[in-house]
Amino acid sequence: LVMKDNRITLMDLSEACKELGFNRHILSFTSTVKLDDPGPTVRTIEKLYNLLQEKLSEWTVTLLETRTISVESVEVKIEEESNDQRHKKVLVTWSNQDEDLGAYILGAGDVPAEVTFHRNNEVNQ
Amino acid sequence: KANVPSCEHVLKKTKYEWGTLDVDMFMKLLVQDGITNLKTKQGSDGSLSIYIPNEKTTIRIDDKNTHISCGGKQSLRLKLRDFLMKCIQTF
Numbered sequence: 001l002v003m004k005d006n007r008i009t010l011m012d013l014s015e016a017c018k019e020l021g022f023n024r025h026i027l028s029f030t031s032t033v034k035l036d037d038p039g040p041t042v043r044t045i046e047k048l049y050n051l052l053q054e055k056l057s058e059w060t061v062t063l064l065e066t067r068t069i070s071v072e073s074v075e076v077k078i079e080e081e082s083n084d085q086r087h088k089k090v091l092v093t094w095s096n097q098d099e100d101l102g103a104y105i106l107g108a109g110d111v112p113a114e115v116t117f118h119r120n121n122e123v124n125q
Numbered sequence: 126k127a128n129v130p131s132c133e134h135v136l137k138k139t140k141y142e143w144g145t146l147d148v149d150m151f152m153k154l155l156v157q158d159g160i161t162n163l164k165t166k167q168g169s170d171g172s173l174s175i176y177i178p179n180e181k182t183t184i185r186i187d188d189k190n191t192h193i194s195c196g197g198k199q200s201l202r203l204k205l206r207d208f209l210m211k212c213i214q215t216f
Contacts (some may be wrong), residue, residue, distance in 0.1 A: 013141070022143040025213055026190045029206070033197040058132045096206070097139050100130035107199055 027096035028073075031106050035078070035088045042067060044088055045078050052076075052105065059101070073098045074105055140215040146186055147212040148173060154208040177201075184209075 037044045053061045062070045069076040073095040081087035094102030164176040172187040182195040
């Protein structure tokens with residue numbers, strides 16, 4: 001809500017920033033963890049998508065054509081390690097406003113375990 | 126066990142960053158915390174990349190964006206996030 005000319009107006013965020021002379025600065029993160037899950041990547045992403053849909057029932061969880069899972073600004077991609085289909089890398093990207101969601105999706109170590117994933121120790125990319 | 130974030134809670138506490146990041150202050154906070162093994166690289170587009178080789182972490186900063194890329198080590202990421210939030214204005 002923005003007060004303009006003595007009237008309260010409902011504006012979307014970018015419009016309100018422009019009106020108020022704020023140059024938004026986007027703070028974002030990409031974090032990577034390793035995951036062991038035999039089978040094709042597409043199957044792993046489906047499992048993760050089904051799990052997140054169930055867990056994040058208040059949120060809209062979307063599986064995009066690019067095999068990316070999206071929840072608000074959070075995007076989840078899975079990459080296969082070279083020459084070994086079992087070892088995969090999960091890349092999670094999110095903006096600061098979605099810190100809770102991003103950290104939950106990335107950090108809830110027991111989330112993948114519930115769908116028979118085996119999570120490796122923390123790794124750096 | 127991490128709690129599932131609720132829409133209401135996220136909306137209530139959401140803040141937005143604006144303006145330009147105070148890079149000097151950010152660097153100072155890193156050094157004060159003992160993160161001294163840093164490499165910096167100025168991009169031709171005016172961006173600045175800060176590498177923390179020991180942690181394989183990169184922070185890329187330009188006028189409108191700051192992006193942290195790191196591994197699964199959340200303690201460092203959260204520390205960097207905390208520092209960055211001290212170096213930028215919010216509403």
